[in-house]
Amino acid sequence: MDQQTEIQTPAPLSELIDEARKKAKGKIIGMxxxxxxxxxxxxxxxxxxxxSFDTYLNSRILIGSYLGISLPVSRTLMLSRVKAVTRQDILSISKVPSLFPQENASGIMTPLVITVELLSEEVNGEVV
Structure with missing residues (x-):
């Protein structure tokens, strides 16, 4: 597949994703x-x-913060709590040791992975 070919989302799935975005009320911090x-x-x-780092910088995502998760396929909402925040760059993934401390900001301007604990789920208006 060449770089100009775009993968098309099937229409039914695209509609489910649009519905999930509406439930999120436009405030999507990650996937x-x-x-x-x-x-x-x-x-x-x-x-x-x-x-993304920019989203993390502009949002108050702290350990213990609550986040909502909108699931497109099951059409449900989940409540979650932030348990951990992980930041990785190519050096940490490859385990290359640093010869001396870096003061370069690019080391912290990396995407983050937020680990959340799922607490409850809303299904057809009922919390389970």
Whole structure:
């Protein structure tokens, strides 16, 4: 596929995503990560959300903060609480040691991964 070919979202899925955005009332801070498995259930209640540095800088995302998650396919809303914030860049991923401390701001201007604990889910107007 060449770079000018754009992957088209199927119309029904596009409508579900638009509906989820409306439920979020336009305040979208990030997306559930594609890098980490998104698994939740009785025993697994954590997901990771990718957030741009600019969004993180302009939002008050603190440990213990509450975030809403809009799930397009199931058409539900989830309440979550921030448990951890992870920042990575190419050096931390590759485990390359720094020879001396860096004062370059680019080291902190990286996307973040927010780990959230899922607390409850709204299904058809009922909180479960």
């Amino acid at each position: 559930v990560s594609r890098v980490y498995p998104a698994e939740y259930g009785e025993d697994e209640r954590e997901v990771k959300i990718e957030v």
